[in-house]
Amino acid sequence: MENASSHIDGLRRQIRRQDRKQQARMHEVMELIRQQLKDQATRQLQSHIQAEIRRELIAQVKEEVLVQIREHLPVTLEEQARESKGQLIEVKHALMNSEARRANSNLRTDNSTDQLGVVLKPDGTRSDVYPHNLHSLFAYSDEMLIVLLKDHELVASEAREKNLNRFKAHVNTPCCITV
Numbered sequence: 087m088e089n090a091s092s093h094i095d096g097l098r099r100q101i102r103r104q105d106r107k108q109q110a111r112m113h114e115v116m117e118l119i120r121q122q123l124k125d126q127a128t129r130q131l132q133s134h135i136q137a138e139i140r141r142e143l144i145a146q147v148k149e150e151v152l153v154q155i156r157e158h159l160p161v162t163l164e165e166q167a168r169e170s171k172g173q174l175i176e177v178k179h180a181l182m183n184s185e186a187r188r189a190n191s192n193l194r195t196d197n198s199t200d201q202l203g204v205v206l207k208p209d210g211t212r213s214d215v216y217p218h219n220l221h222s223l224f225a226y227s228d229e230m231l232i233v234l235l236k237d238h239e240l241v242a243s244e245a246r247e248k249n250l251n252r253f254k255a256h257v258n259t260p261c262c263i264t265v
Contacts, residue, residue: 187258213237
């Protein structure tokens, strides 16, 4: 029995050693897993943090570039293009008015049915009451003549003849009516 008892004690010691080895091995595996999880989390967080830093830097650089551009170029290219477009339209209207006035300078009162060249209003549009020719201009009522003068931002007078002469001078017809 002693033999059996010592054999059992030996087996118990062997099992305890085996348990300690197994526990040590499990502890090593758990530490390895913990370290791998920690490393993986660190890598993921690091790439996320770097992406956030990159986004923030890009936003700050864009803002700073806009500030610098505004300081060095106070008028944006879009504004310059819009202004240039507006100036181009004004020049086009001025050219059209100049050509109309040149054509009107050749009109004579003896042929009052010749078509008047259209002189545009200051806003670049044609007046709704713009006369077709001198004959229709002379047939305008005083009220309609005043509307025509206001459309062209001309000062109206109480005398019809002055109003006719003012408009004719504006559109460059050579003949005048004496008051």
